[in-house]
Amino acid sequence: MxxxxxxxxxxxxxxxxxxxxRYFLRLISRRVLLYTEMVPTGALLHGxxxxxxxxxxxxxxxxxQLGGSDPKALARCARLAEAWGYDEVNLNVGCPSDxxxxxxxxxxxxxxxxxxxxxxxxxxxAVDIPVTVKxxxxxxxxxxxxxxxxxxxxxxxxxxxxxILHARxxxxxxxxxxxxxxxxxxxxxVVHQVKRDFPRLExxxxxxxxxxxxxxxxLRSVDGVMIGRAAYxxxxxxxxxxxxxxxxxxxxxxxxxxxxxxxKYMRRELNKGTRLHHxxxxxxxxxxxxRGARRWRQYLSTRAYRPGTGVEVIAxxxxxxxxxxxxxxxx
Numbered sequence: 427m428x429x430x431x432x433x434x435x436x437x438x439x440x441x442x443x444x445x446x447x448r449y450f451l452r453l454i455s456r457r458v459l460l461y462t463e464m465v466p467t468g469a470l471l472h473g474x475x476x477x478x479x480x481x482x483x484x485x486x487x488x489x490x491q492l493g494g495s496d497p498k499a500l501a502r503c504a505r506l507a508e509a510w511g512y513d514e515v516n517l518n519v520g521c522p523s524d525x526x527x528x529x530x531x532x533x534x535x536x537x538x539x540x541x542x543x544x545x546x547x548x549x550x551x552a553v554d555i556p557v558t559v560k561x562x563x564x565x566x567x568x569x570x571x572x573x574x575x576x577x578x579x580x581x582x583x584x585x586x587x588x589x590i591l592h593a594r595x596x597x598x599x600x601x602x603x604x605x606x607x608x609x610x611x612x613x614x615x616v617v618h619q620v621k622r623d624f625p626r627l628e629x630x631x632x633x634x635x636x637x638x639x640x641x642x643x644x645l646r647s648v649d650g651v652m653i654g655r656a657a658y659x660x661x662x663x664x665x666x667x668x669x670x671x672x673x674x675x676x677x678x679x680x681x682x683x684x685x686x687x688x689x690k691y692m693r694r695e696l697n698k699g700t701r702l703h704h705x706x707x708x709x710x711x712x713x714x715x716x717r718g719a720r721r722w723r724q725y726l727s728t729r730a731y732r733p734g735t736g737v738e739v740i741a742x743x744x745x746x747x748x749x750x751x752x753x754x755x756x757x
Contacts, residue, residue, distance in 0.1 A: 429556055430487040430513045432588065432630055432650040434641065434667050435459035436657050438491040438516070438560070446700075447708040448485045449691055451657065453684045455664040457672040459487045464518045466531070467494035470503045479510040489514035491560065493521065495531045495541060497548035504549040504557065515553065517545060519561035522596040522606045533596040536565045536573075539580040547584040558588040560632070563616050564595035571616065578620060582627055590652055591617045593633040607654075618647040638663070638670060645671070660714040681712055685740060692737050703730040706739070713747055721746035 436443065436451060438461035448460045465478045470492075481488060490512045494500045504515045519542055521532035535542050542559070549557045559581055563574050578589055594610040601609060612634045621629040631644050632652035641651045657663060662681060668674035679687075692705050706726045713719040725743040729735055 427554055427556065428513070430459050430489065431457065431672070432459055432628065433457075433645070434671050435489075435590075435630065435650065435652045436461060436664075437632060437652050437654040438462055438464055438518070439654060439658065440464060440521075442655075442658055442708075444704075445481050445485070446691075446695070446705050447658070448488070449482055450684075450688055450708050451661060451664065452484055453687050454661055454679065455667050457487075457668045457674065458664060459489060459514075460485060461516065462488070462490045464491045464493045464521060465503075467492060467496065467499040467503045470506055471499060475506060479506065479512075481510075483511075486511075487513045489516050489558075491516040491518050493518045493531045495535060495538075495545060497544045500545050501548040501552035504553045504555075508553040508555050512555065514556045514558060515549060516558045516560055516590070517542070517549070519559055520592050520596070521603070522562075522565075522598055522601070523603045533562055533565050534598055536561060536577055537568055539577040542577070543581050543584045546581055546586045550585045556588065557586060558590065559586055560590040560592070562592050562594060562596045563613060566595075566598055569595045571619070574616070574620065575623060578624060578627070582624065587626075588628040588630065589620075590630040590632055591620060593617045593631060614644065618644075621648050636660075636663075638666060641667075641671070658708075659711045661709075661711055662714065681716075682744075684712070685709070685744070689737050689740055692740075696736065702735055702739070706730040716747060718747040 436458055440463050443461060443463050451460060469478055490507045492500060492503050492515060500517070507515050518532055519535045523532065546557055546559065593612050593614050593616060596606050597610065614631065617629065617631045628649045630650040630652055631648045632654065635641060635651055635653050636656040644651050665678040669678065688709065695705060696702065710723045710726060713722050722743050725746060726739065729739050
């Protein structure tokens with residue numbers, strides 16, 4: 427079994443990490459492991475599965491995250507994912523949204539470690555690619571360290587060697603998904619302790635990471651880190667990841683080089699009927715921290731929705747970046 431390198435990965439983010447986003451991020455880093463948005467089992471088994479599974483070869487290494495709690499359905503979806511070439515299948519045990527909970531999957535499954543174990547066992551038996559779990563460190567009043575260890579131990583016992591732990595608990599009632607990403611305190615020390623207590627497991631830390639310095643610090647205590655919205659808001663953060671964490675000798679691409687390649691992809695997608703704003707929304711943060719970044723975002727955000735606008739909108743937006751270099755203090 428070929429196992430992806432999970433030293434640095436990009437979190438599955440609903441409404442964000444679609445195939446266009448993943449292609450764009452791959453132009454910045456060749457080595458980070460990318461995850462799809464969460465895909466419910468029903469969408470694959472009873473919907474347009476090709477739309478959810480489609481991806482470009484350049485996106486690899488690439489993992490798919492599934493949402494569900496029926497072992498048989500998850501096994502069928504895992505087989506589909508393997509047939510479509512994914513490098514890993516991940517089970518979502520961390521999403522706290524009401525919609526997900528009503529479907530009996532996501533974070534609420536932390537209260538049913540036996541069921542999660544059944545799901546993982548069925549998926550593992552169905553495929554030859556790795557099967558992993560992404561979870562919180564607790565939910566509601568089930569938030570003791572003993573409960574977390576029981577959950578990890580139960581699921582690991584059926585053959586799951588990798589756990590991605592979001593270092594926050596989740597409240598299933600009273601907080602929105604956004605609030606659940608921000609309000610429960612980060613407890614990195616809990617994830618570090620899990621690694622010490624389960625040294626044979628691969629433990630990946632997720633939650634609140636925004637700098638390469640933080641990544642380097644946590645890699646002293648865990649096997650890998652997963653970046654979430656920081657990689658979306660400031661995607662060029664990934665430019666140095668290959669050299670710093672994978673010992674790649676090559677110089678990272680410049681922002682201009684990244685956009686030159688992404689424009690080629692945009693032209694292909696526009697010819698297929700993809701709407702321009704579905705592509706440009708993923709590149710708004712490319713110049714984060716640079717002069718002219720705000721005007722770049724504003725221009726693309728307003729112009730990409732206009733009928734008849736094409737790839738030329740990129741060159742027009744880039745003029746704000748180049749011209750701003752001669753205007754000290756401008757944003």
